[in-house]
Amino acid sequence: MQSADLFARLSTVHRPDCALFEDGPVPKPAPDPEEVARLVGSSEAAAYAEACRPVFEDLRRVIGQLAGLMILAQLTRSTEVADLSELSSCRARWESSGERLAALSAPAALTAHLEQISAAHVFCGRALGTFSLIRPSRDNDDLFDDIARHVRRAYAHLRAVTSEKAGLEMVDLTHACCSCGR
Secondary structure, eight states, X not given: OOHHHHHHHHHHHSOTTOGGGSSSOOOOOOOOHHHHHHHHTOHHXXXXXXXXXXXXXXXXXXXXXXXXXXXXXXXXXXXXXXXXXXXXXXXXXXXXXXXXXXXXXXXXXXXXXXXXXXXXHHHHHHHHHHHTTOOTTSOOHHHHHHHHHHHHHHHHHHHHTOBTXXXXXXXXXXXXXXXXXX
């Protein structure tokens, strides 16, 4: 695709704040670990799926917490969100998931799956880092937008590896805030 065609497509399909403009791998569906294990009869794939569940669950919770904290910060215009114990516990859960993620070893057929979960972790970290930039003496709307983009991107990566069979299911955040759709 030529660059002019790509520009036209991106400028008409994606809004300027689209999460797909962020750096990093693009969210794309990855193989279901349970299905791969069934097809190839691999105990290695089954072990990966089992070890992956707690990481997935932690990241799913982190994304939900980040979305809630972002909405709280936006609606109240409070800069104190960065000091809440809920954000600290979210960060601790994110760090814990990172340790488990580092210990995961995916069989070759599931490398794309692990890459998507890793990308979700990275974007959660970016959102967490952006909370620390919120200041009382400035307009923080651009930071709220950044947090929203990072959370949407993390959600997209985690959704790409959702697998009912493997016990990796998402919560729909489409209407996380009924007044603004964020």
